Amino acid sequence: MNKKEPLVRVMKRETIAGWKSWLFRAASIALALIVIAVFVFAIIGISPLNVYTLMWEGAFGNSIYFNDTLFFTAKLLCIAVALAPAFKMRFWNIGAEGQVLAGALATSLIMVYCSSLPAPLLYILMFVSAIVLSAIWGLIPAIFKAKWNVNETLFTLMMNYVAIQIVNYFYNKWRGAASALGKLNKGTKAGYLPTIFGSKEALMLLVVGVLTILMYLYLNKTKQGYEIAVVGESVNTAKYAGMDVKKVVVRTMLISGAVCGVCGFMTVAGQDHSISSASAGGYGFTSIIVAWLAKFNTMVMVLIALFVVFLEKGTNHITDAFAGFDDSASKIVIGIMLFFVIGCEFFINYKLSFFRFRKGEK
Amino acid sequence: MGQKEAIQMKNITKRFGSTIANHNVDFEVREGEILSLLGENGSGKTTLMNMLSGIYYPDEGEIFVKGQKVLIRSPHDAFELGIGMIHQHFKLVDVFTAAENVVLGLKHKKTRKEINDSIETICKKYGFDINPNQKVYDMSVAQKQTLEIIKVLYRGADFLILDEPTAVLTPQETDKLFAVLNNMRKDGKSMIIITHKLHEVLSISDRVTILRRGEFIGTVPTTEATEQSLTEMMVGKKVELNIERPEPENSKERLIIEHLSYINEEGVKVLDDINFTAKSGEILGIAGISGCGQKELLESIAGLLHPEHGSSITYINPDKEDHISLLHMNPRRIRQMGVSMSFVPEDRLGMGLVGSMGMIGNMLLQNYAESNSFLKMKKQAKIKAVKVKDKLDVVTPGINTPVRKLSGGNVQKVLVGRELGSNPTVLMTAYAVRGLDIHTSHTIYHLLNKQKKKGTAVIFVGEDLDVLMALSDRIMVMCGGRMNGILDARTTTKEEVGLRMTKIQEDGGADHE
The missing domain is CATH 3.40.50.300 (P-loop containing nucleotide triphosphate hydrolases)
Incomplete structure (x- = not known):
């Protein structure tokens, strides 16, 4: 027979030591950093060291950048936390963008039309209406899924566009003849969340931090969290155990939507004091990657969200400094990084065996 | 029996991670014989046969077909060597006819009639009964199995591997299958049957090869074997094979x-x-x-x-x-x-258990809802898990190891243990x-x-x-x-x-x- 033995074979690993898997992950990040450096050097010709110095500056260089990074990390984390229960249930909610916008819209509506209310009441009304509208945005696809088994992926995606168009409507209405909307309630500042510890971002960090911990406990320690895990694994098993699967689906999406509502509320009332179809800023989609990379563990999401925002802010800074490095280039950089980080999971789960090497060993 | 060796596997070793599925296994099947491959769950029977049919590649060892050393890298290689496997789960296209399934993937240019004729020739030769134009979705399980065998024979296989072929058949259908296998044996084909049913092993095969925990234990001529002796080789110790049947006592209607x-x-x-x-x-x-x-x-x-x-x-x-x-x-x-009322469903991991959870999580499934607390009560579930593990000798690295990673027998023990526990x-x-x-x-x-x-x-x-x-x-x-x-x-x-x-x-x- 003239056939040769296969050169490389893929074998599944049974187990891998914890430190070893982290070593793999660290190595993949290092490798990605090298490739990114080469890529950036190739298009704008700055040295790798400068690349990372610039990125570091962009993310943490001064207090403005630093606060920005913290805020956006919290925002991304908040949406990822919102997705965690839905994804754990294998309900592919890719409508976080729309759910956040719904919350942002509700907050803005109350800010604009109820601005004369006393402050505490106004805050409460803004907060509650944001949560309710976002929860409704999550609830509609959930009901269709539970009742008629309508595909939730398409449905939640479509709901994004509905939200974007409604927000555009109000944006144009409030903008009037001006070229852009600017801040809402510019004169009265009604509905603007107070700063705590002298920082606009602190409240956001606090709220998201608490949500992250609560969600972790909810998913891991409560009966409802257990039900979510069982439904996600097998609907038949859930039914066998006597769970009301429809109820679990609806309840979980209410929670997922509501947490998105918190994000929308905090964004409008705490940070932007304005609204546009970009209020969610695409984080409704980026958060999907964060949630997946963290394997739906909300604690791990903290690190990953920070990392993704660091990349984003860092490459934006390069874009600002060099004309040849545009927005697409910064997206490529993030893409390279994610490619390596996700690709590394393959090497954690499988190992390659090279036939020649093995023969040499003997 | 002066038959020639048809297939030989020498010193075959196959590892999956740290588990050794096959360790230095020697295996041979002769021309024109039916060989039973016997072993407990997880003894490496299917792994060994998968290496013969090109699904896995051995880590160590050599395979000879008709005296020639060969490398089997894919199912395609196996087919070229005349090795065909009939899997437990049929691999047929439901909306195709029998004939269409038979030629699926082949590159020859034959008319429908020529194909039907060759199928008919095979049927006549070995005593199959099948209509080439019948759709698979109209077929019974036995017919589907027949079709799988014809598919392999049509491709010119001389060596057939059948993975638990009688598991889904009625006694009458089993008799029919055995008659066909006998005809094929007379024609000089070699067959390897993986099975758990000892009486079938004794009635149909010429020799029996026994594996235990991935190791080759021995090959014995069927004439010298009994159910008891085979079981002892398989298990490694004496086993009581009689199923007792106590008389029902004080019977009262419980479910109407x-x-x-x-x-x-x-x-x-x-x-x-x-x-x-x-x-x-x-x-x-x-x-x-x-x-x-x-x-x-x-x-x-x-x-x-x-x-x-x-x-x-x-x-x-x-x-x-x-x-x-x-x-x-x-x-x-x-x-x-x-x-x-307890229910041990057919689909163990898809209905009875949650595969990604450990024993504790699975014990919880039965009555997690009973307590009034918002939190889940892990303590009792843990006690229960330990009890089931000890009582039924569940082999698992730990009570938190996902049950999906356990062997089939242990998965069932977890499920039955939980259901009987109440x-x-x-x-x-x-x-x-x-x-x-x-x-x-x-x-x-x-x-x-x-x-x-x-x-x-x-x-x-x-x-x-x-x-x-x-x-x-x-x-x-x-x-x-x-x-x-x-x-x-x-x-x-x-x-x-x-x-x-x-x-x-x-x-x-x-x-x-």
């Missing part, structure tokens, strides 16, 4: 099923007017070709399906002897009404020993008998008629969603049961006690 009918989502009437009672201290066997409504019957009783109006499912509480209707209740409602009044099991080795199977039979002695009403849906007849007190036979008689297991014959599985009798619903 009347006029139970169910129409599934496709509008097919899969259960048609079923009537029976299950009694305490008794094992009621349910026989039938798989897919004749057994699954739907148990799921209807368990509250997972909603039977037609006019059906009646009544549970009789042993404490107060009061009657409770279970119709149109979900499993949780049933439990809340104080009904003590001391049920009614216990329903569906194919409780499917895919389990003889040792584990007997553990399960023993557990069922223990329940029976405790006064549980046991319903045992099975496929192996020998077991059904040895274990049950009464056997209800199902055929196409209808009940085809309830027989006394102590006096009936295998032929009678087999016949009723395939053909509705005049006295279809009548009780034969």
Whole structure:
């Protein structure tokens, strides 16, 4: 027979030591950093060291950048936390963008039309209406899924566009003849969340931090969290155990939507004091990657969200400094990084065996 | 027997991570013989055969076909060498005809007629019976299996590997299959049969090769083997092979099923007017070709399906002897009404257990909802998990290891252990020993008998008629969603049961006690 033995074979690993898997992950990040450096050097010709110095500056260089990074990390984390229960249930909610916008819209509506209310009441009304509208945005696809088994992926995606168009409507209405909307309630500042510890971002960090911990406990320690895990694994098993699967689906999406509502509320009332179809800023989609990379563990999401925002802010800074490095280039950089980080999971789960090497060993 | 070696495997080793699936296994099959490959679950039979059929590649060792050293890197390589495998789960395209399935993937240019003719030639030669133009979705399980064999023969296979071929067949169909295998043997083909059924091993094969925990134990001529000797080689120690059948004591009605009918989502009437009672201290066997409504019957009783109006499912509480209707209740409602009923479903990881969770998480499944707390109560579940692990000798790295990673037998032990733990009044099991080795199977039979002695009403849906007849007190036979008689297991014959599985009798619903 003239056939040769296969050169490389893929074998599944049974187990891998914890430190070893982290070593793999660290190595993949290092490798990605090298490739990114080469890529950036190739298009704008700055040295790798400068690349990372610039990125570091962009993310943490001064207090403005630093606060920005913290805020956006919290925002991304908040949406990822919102997705965690839905994804754990294998309900592919890719409508976080729309759910956040719904919350942002509700907050803005109350800010604009109820601005004369006393402050505490106004805050409460803004907060509650944001949560309710976002929860409704999550609830509609959930009901269709539970009742008629309508595909939730398409449905939640479509709901994004509905939200974007409604927000555009109000944006144009409030903008009037001006070229852009600017801040809402510019004169009265009604509905603007107070700063705590002298920082606009602190409240956001606090709220998201608490949500992250609560969600972790909810998913891991409560009966409802257990039900979510069982439904996600097998609907038949859930039914066998006597769970009301429809109820679990609806309840979980209410929670997922509501947490998105918190994000929308905090964004409008705490940070932007304005609204546009970009209020969610695409984080409704980026958060999907964060949630997946963290394997739906909300604690791990903290690190990953920070990392993704660091990349984003860092490459934006390069874009600002060099004309040849545009927005697409910064997206490529993030893409390279994610490619390596996700690709590394393959090497954690499988190992390659090279036939020649093995023969040499003997 | 002066036959030549057809296939030889020498010093084969295959590892999966740290587990050694095959360790220095020597294996040979001769021309024109039927060789049985015997071993407990996880002994490496299927792994070994997968290396022969090109699905896995050995880490160490050599394979010879007709004296030539060969490398089998893919199923395609295996086919070129004339090795074909008939898997347990058929790999056929439902909407294609038999002939279309046979030529699927082949690159020759033949007309439909030529193909049909060659199929017919094969059928005549070996005694198959198949219509080349019949669609696969119209075929019975036995016909599908026949088609799989023809498919392999059409491609010119000289060596056939059959993975548990009789698991899904009635006794009559098994006889037919064995007749065909005999014809093929006469034609000089070599066949390897992976099976758990010892009496079949003894009746059909020439030699038996035994594996235990990935190691080659030995090959013996069938003429020198007995069920007892083979089991001892397989298990490595003496095993009691008799299934005991204690007399039912103090039998009382526990579950009364009347006029139970169910129409599934496709509008097919899969259960048609079923009537029976299950009694305490008794094992009621349910026989039938798989897919004749057994699954739907148990799921209807368990509250997972909603039977037609006019059906009646009544549970009789042993404490107060009061009657409770279970119709149109979900499993949780049933439990809340104080009904003590356990159900070991056919699909262990897809329905009975949560594969990604450990034993603790799976113990929780049964009564996590009972406490009033918002938090889940892990403590009791942990105690239960440890108890099941110790009592049933579950082999697992830890009670938190995902049960999906356990072997089939241990998965079933976790499930059965949990369901028996609640001391049920009614216990329903569906194919409780499917895919389990003889040792584990007997553990399960023993557990069922223990329940029976405790006064549980046991319903045992099975496929192996020998077991059904040895274990049950009464056997209800199902055929196409209808009940085809309830027989006394102590006096009936295998032929009678087999016949009723395939053909509705005049006295279809009548009780034969």
